[in-house]
Amino acid sequence: MMRKHGVLLRTQRVWLGVAAVAVIAVLTGCSGSQRSTSAFCNELHAGKERIAGRLNEANDQIASADDETEAEALGGGLMTLLASGSDLRAFTHDLAEVAPDAIHREMEDIATFADQVFDQSGSASGDPMGVAANLFVDSIRINSSLERVDSFAERNCGEGI
DSSP states (O other): OHHHHHHHHHHHHHHHHHHHHHHHHHHHTTTSOOOSHHHHHHHHHHHHHHHHHHHHHHHHHHHTOOTTTHHHHHHHHHHHHHHHHHHHHHHHHHHHHHOOTTTHHHHHHHHHHHHHHHHHHTTTTTOHHHHHHHHHHHHHHHHHHHHHHHHHHHHHHSSOO
């Protein structure tokens, strides 16, 4: 009987430990991303720094071109510039993921718009006027979301988007 009681106590302790870990994870938000003003501002600062770094890298590559390496430097600079575009798309999604309730819907709209811009850019050569018209209409629709998120960022993060 004593052995059975010891196994039962050990099993209870294991389940109690599992329950404690689960409660802590829920309370601290470890089970998913945290949506808060602080998380949004941290991502805003880090993302802008990443994109600026990529753009500076592209600029440096293009500026370093001379007659012998011009094509290589320009090609590398353009590839880096294109990569910064995909960084921008990811940046909008990263911000939407952590945006607080006050701007979450607007940030989701901006991320969706970024997807549309990049998805439609591939078809621009076949129908440039159609793509331009769609993007123009969508940019008007998204303007209020951009203004609201930018205002929120200025007020809470010390810089706009």
